[in-house]
Amino acid sequence: DSGVTQTPKHLITATGQRVTLRCSPRSGDLSVYWYQQSLDQGLQFLIQYYNGEERAKGNILERFSAQQFPDLHSELNLSSLELGDSALYFCASSESGTSGRSTQYFGPGTRLTVL
Amino acid sequence: DAKTTQPPSMDCAEGRAANLPCNHSTISGNEYVYWYRQIHSQGPQYIIHGLKNNETNEMASLIITEDRKSSTLILPHATLRDTAVYYCIVRSLNTGTASKLTFGTGTRLQVTL
Numbered sequence: 324d325s326g327v328t329q330t331p332k333h334l335i336t337a338t339g340q341r342v343t344l345r346c347s348p349r350s351g352d353l354s355v356y357w358y359q360q361s362l363d364q365g366l367q368f369l370i371q372y373y374n375g376e377e378r379a380k381g382n383i384l385e386r387f388s389a390q391q392f393p394d395l396h397s398e399l400n401l402s403s404l405e406l407g408d409s410a411l412y413f414c415a416s417s418e419s420g421t422s423g424r425s426t427q428y429f430g431p432g433t434r435l436t437v438l
Numbered sequence: 439d440a441k442t443t444q445p446p447s448m449d450c451a452e453g454r455a456a457n458l459p460c461n462h463s464t465i466s467g468n469e470y471v472y473w474y475r476q477i478h479s480q481g482p483q484y485i486i487h488g489l490k491n492n493e494t495n496e497m498a499s500l501i502i503t504e505d506r507k508s509s510t511l512i513l514p515h516a517t518l519r520d521t522a523v524y525y526c527i528v529r530s531l532n533t534g535t536a537s538k539l540t541f542g543t544g545t546r547l548q549v550t551l
């Protein structure tokens with residue numbers, strides 16, 4: 324158990340809908356990262372937040388957004404869903420936001436299926 | 439971050455040591471080598487990391503060559519539960535740079551009876 328929690332575990336929805344994925348980081352970690360894993364793209368970095376502020380962006384679509392709240396939990400919002408958004412979404416957390424010394428620990432993921 | 443090259447798949451008999459190689463010939467002096475693994479569709483699990491010295495923890499050992507251009511992850515006594523995809527990742531330790539992880543395709547390790 325990494326200490327990172329994600330809800331829900333599974334999510335099934337229809338095209339055009341909007342969903343929210345939630346992540347609670349390990350105690351004491353200030354940084355949260357979101358990754359997407361689809362069959363054809365592998366694990367891809369989406370976005371990072373550090374202590375409530377956006378720190379880095381990866382290949383995140385404009386239909387996707389995220390935020391980190393004062394209690395440090397984070398939400399990833401996916402809107403106007405398409406079939407291709409079906410994937411595993413992982414959250415990771417680390418103590419620091421900028422140093423490569425800071426190990427990232429991953430949650431169990433949310434499996435999103437868009438029908 | 440430096441690119442890594444790993445064999446796509448390897449087999450190992452249960453109880454034997456699994457030695458997973460990684461080539462990172464373009465690594466720079468301020469980059470760490472990290473290893474993660476992913477069992478089926480679970481979240482990636484951190485294993486070990488190192489800069490230039492060999493490292494060991496309760497899960498594995500990491501051997502980094504003197505020129506730092508390659509490394510080997512060693513699982514000393516592989517079990518069926520070690521069957522997973524293993525990712526070798528190089529990360530800059532500079533502050534101020536994005537600390538995202540860039541995953542390649544990894545090595546699929548199959549441990550057999």
